[in-house]
Amino acid sequence: MNSFSYVRAADVASALREGGAAGSRYLGAGTNLLDLMKGGVENAERLVDITRLPLAAIAELPDGGLRLGACASNSDAANHPLVRTRYPLLSQALLAGASPQLRNMATVGGNLLQRTRCGYFYDTAFSACNKRHPGSGCAALEGFNRMHAILGASDQCIAVHPSDMAVALAALEAVVRVRGAKGERAIALRDFHRLPGDTPQRDTNLVPGELITAVDLPAQRFAKSYYLKVRDRASYAFALVSVAAALQMDGNRIREARIALGGVAHKPWRATQAEALLAGSALDPASLRRAAAAAVEGAKPYRYNAFKVELAQRAIVRALETAGAVT
Ligand code: SF4
Numbered sequence: 001m002n003s004f005s006y007v008r009a010a011d012v013a014s015a016l017r018e019g020g021a022a023g024s025r026y027l028g029a030g031t032n033l034l035d036l037m038k039g040g041v042e043n044a045e046r047l048v049d050i051t052r053l054p055l056a057a058i059a060e061l062p063d064g065g066l067r068l069g070a071c072a073s074n075s076d077a078a079n080h081p082l083v084r085t086r087y088p089l090l091s092q093a094l095l096a097g098a099s100p101q102l103r104n105m106a107t108v109g110g111n112l113l114q115r116t117r118c119g120y121f122y123d124t125a126f127s128a129c130n131k132r133h134p135g136s137g138c139a140a141l142e143g144f145n146r147m148h149a150i151l152g153a154s155d156q157c158i159a160v161h162p163s164d165m166a167v168a169l170a171a172l173e174a175v176v177r178v179r180g181a182k183g184e185r186a187i188a189l190r191d192f193h194r195l196p197g198d199t200p201q202r203d204t205n206l207v208p209g210e211l212i213t214a215v216d217l218p219a220q221r222f223a224k225s226y227y228l229k230v231r232d233r234a235s236y237a238f239a240l241v242s243v244a245a246a247l248q249m250d251g252n253r254i255r256e257a258r259i260a261l262g263g264v265a266h267k268p269w270r271a272t273q274a275e276a277l278l279a280g281s282a283l284d285p286a287s288l289r290r291a292a293a294a295a296v297e298g299a300k301p302y303r304y305n306a307f308k309v310e311l312a313q314r315a316i317v318r319a320l321e322t323a324g325a326v327t
Contacts, residue, residue, distance in 0.1 A: 002037075002040075002043045002045075004037075004044050004045055004046060004047055005045065005046045005047070006027075006046070006047045006049065007046065007047070007048055007049065008048075008049040008051075008052060009048055009049060009050055009052070009053060010052070011053065012053055012055075012179060012211070012213070015048055015050050015053060015211055016179060016180065016181065016209065016211060018046070018048040019048045019209050019211060020180075020181055020208070020209035021046060021209075022045075022208075023044065023045030023046055024044070024045070024046040024047075024048055024209075025042070025044040025046070025047055025048070026047075026048050026050050026211060027047040027048060027049045027050065027051070028050055028051060028070075028071060028106075028107040028109060028110040029051070029073075029105040029106050029107050029110055030110075031098075031102055031105055031106045031110065031114075032110065032113075032114040032115060033110075036115065036122075039122055039124065040124050041121065041122060041124060041132060050071065050211070051071065053071060054069075055069040055070045055071040055072075055109075055213055055214065056069045056071040056072045056073075056076070057069045057072070058072055058076065058077065058080045058082070058083070060082065061216065063218075063219055064219030064220075065216055065217050065218045065219050066082055066083070066086065066087065066216070066217045067214050067215070067216050067217075068083075068108045068214060068215045068216075068217070069108065069213075069214055070107060070108050070109030070211075070212040070213050070214055070215070071107050071108070071109065072107065072108050073103065073104055073105065073106065073107060073108075074094050074097065074098070074102075074103040074104075074106045074107070074108070074111060074165065075094075075100070075103040075104045077090070077091075077094055077108055077165075078090075078091045078094035078095050078103065079091070086220045087168075087172060087217055087220060088225060089168045089171065089172060089222075089225035089226065089227050089244055089245075089246055090165070090168045090169065090172060090217070092168070092226070092227035093164040093165050093167060093168035093227040093229075093242075093244060094164065094165050094168075096164045096227060096229040096242070097111075097163070097164040097165060098236065099235065099236045108165070108212075108214075108215055109212035109213075109215075111163050111165045111166065112163065112165075112166055112176065112192065112193075112204070112212065112215075113203070113204065113212070114162055114163055115131075115162075115203060116131065116159035116160060116161065116162060116203075116266075117147070117162045117238050118131070118140055118147070118148065118159040118160075119144070119147075120138075120139040120140050120143060121159065126139045130156045130157050130196075130200045130201065131157055131159060131196075131200045131201050132201075134199075134200075134201050138155070138156060138157055138158065138200075140157075140158050140159070140302075141155070141158060141302070142303075144304055145158060145302040145303060145304050145305055146304040146305050147160065147238065147240070147263075147305070148160060148302060148305055149264060149265050149266060150264050150265075150296070150299040150300060150301045150302075150305060150308045150309055150312070151261075151264050151265040151269055151296070151298070151299055151300075152195045152196075152265040152266060152267070152269065153195075153196060153265070153266065153300065154195070154196045154197050154198065154200070156196055156197070156198050156199075156200045157196035157200030157266065158196075158302060159196070159200070159266060160262075160263055160264060160265060160266060161193055161203070161262070161265070161266055161267050161268060162238050162239075163262070163268070164227070164229060164239065164242060164262060166189065166192075166193070166262075166267075166268045167227075167242055167243075167244045167260045167261065167262035167268045168227055168244045168260070169189045169215065169217075169268070170189050170190050170244065170260035170268035170269075170270055171225075171244035171245070171246050171258040171259065171260040171270070172189075172217055172218070172220075172222075172244075172246065172258070173188070173189070173190070173218055173258070174188075174189040174215050174216060174217050174218075175187065175188055175189065175215070175216045175218075176188075176189055176192050176212060176214075176215055176216075177212070177213050177214040177215070177216060178206060178210045178211060178212050178213060179210065179211050179213050180207060180209050180210035180211065181209055184213075186216075187205060189215075189268070190268070190270055191205060192204055192205060192206075192267075193205075193266070193267030193268065194266065194267060195265070195266050195267060196266045200266070203266075221248055221256070222246035222247060222248050222256070222258060223247075223248065223249070223326075224246070224247040224248075224249060224323045224324060224326040225244070225245060225246040225247065225323050225326065226243075226245050226319050226320075226322040226323040226326065227242065227243070227244050227245075227319070228242060228243045228245070228315055228318055228319040228322065229242040229262075230242065230263075230311060230315050238263070239262045239263035240263050240308065240311060241261065241262070241263045241264060241308055241311050241312045241315045242261065242262035242263050242315070243259065243260070243261055243262075243312075243315045243316050243318075243319035244258075244259070244260040244261075244262075244319075245257070245258070245259050245316070245319040245320045245322075245323045246258040246259075246323065247283070247320070247323050247324060249283070249324070252282060252283060253280060253281065253282055253283070254278045254279060254280065254281055254282070254283055254287075255279065255280070256275075256279055257274070257275045257278040257279065257291075257320070258270075258275060259271040259274050259275055259278075259291075259295065259316060259319075259320075261295065261312060261316075263308070264299075264308060264312055271291075271294070271295035271316070273294040273295065273297065274291035274292065274294045274295040274316065275291075277290060277291045277294050278291045278320075283320070283321075283324045285317070288316070288317045288320050288321065289313070289317060291316065291320070292312070292313035292314075292316040292317050293313060295312065295313070295316055296309050296312050296313055299312075
C-alpha cells in the first residue's frame with residue numbers, strides 16, 4: 001500500500017478545496033476504496049474524509065419527492081419509513097446488497113461510486129486491465145467472464161457495475177446532486193455512470209474534485225414495484241442479473257412501466273424499448289415475454305456468460321409479474 005496523507009473536512013467548502021487537489025480522493029465509509037488501496041489497485045495520494053459533513057439527512061422535498069443525503073448509510077436509507085412506504089423498490093434493492101455490517105457503514109454516495117468486481121481488475125498479477133491500466137488490454141475478454149456484461153460493452157472492457165441501489169435509482173429516475181469548483185449541478189442517474197467505450201477507466205461523468213451531496217427521488221408515481229436479484233447464493237453476492245421493475249396500472253392494463261437491469265452492463269441498464277412496448281398493454285405472459293425479448297435485443301454474450309441472455313428475460317418477466325401482484 002502506498003503512503004498517503006489524510007485530512008478530515010470540516011465543511012463542504014473545505015472538502016471541495018481539499019478534494020480538488022491532484023491525487024485527492026474523498027473518503028466516505030471506504031468499504032470499497034480502502035480495499036482497492038490495500039490491493040494496490042487505487043493509489044490515492046491524499047484522502048479527504050467527508051464522514052463528518054452534514055450530508056446524512058433524509059428529508060421530503062416540497063414537490064413530494066425525497067432527498068437522500070450522500071452520507072446517509074445504506075441501512076438508514078433502506079429502513080427509513082418514507083423510503084419503505086413510498087419507494088419499496090429502493091429499500092428492497094438496498095437490502096439485497098452486501099451484508100448488514102457493510103450496509104451500516106456504506107453510504108449512498110459511495111454506493112454509486114463503487115467499482116466493478118471484475119476479478120482481473122482486483123488482481124494486480126494480471127497486467128491486462130484497461131480499467132486499471134488504460135491501453136494494457138482486457139484479460140476478461142478471453143478469460144473467465146461469467147459475471148461480465150452482455151449489453152453495452154466494448155472491446156476495451158466488459159465489466160459490469162456492481163450496485164443494486166443504482167439499478168433501483170435508475171428505474172425511479174433519480175437525480176444525483178453534485179458540487180464542484182464550478183458550483184452545483186444535477187445529473188440524471190441514467191447519465192451518471194458511463195459505458196466503457198474506449199475510456200473504461202472512467203466509471204462516471206463526474207469531473208475531478210466533484211463531490212456527491214445528495215440523491216433526489218421524484219414524487220412516486222409507480223404504485224407497484226419489485227426488485228429481483230438473481231445471484232449464486234442468497235446473501236452477500238453480486239447479481240448475475242437483477243431487475244428493478246415499476247408499474248403504473250390502469251385497471252388491468254399497464255399505463256407506464258420502468259425497467260432497469262443490473263449485472264448486465266457497465267452501468268444500470270434502462271430497458272426503454274421494453275418499457276415502450278409495455279405502455280398500454282395487458283399484464284399478461286405474452287406481453288411480458290415480448291418486452292423481455294426487446295430488453296436484450298443486441299445482447300453480446302461472451303464464452304461463459306451466454307446464460308445471462310435467457311436469465312435476464314426470465315428475470316424481467318418474473319419481476320414484472322411480481323410487481324403486478326403487489327397490492
Ligand atoms: Fe479490466 Fe474491464 Fe477487462 Fe475487467 S473487463 S479486465 S475491469 S478492462
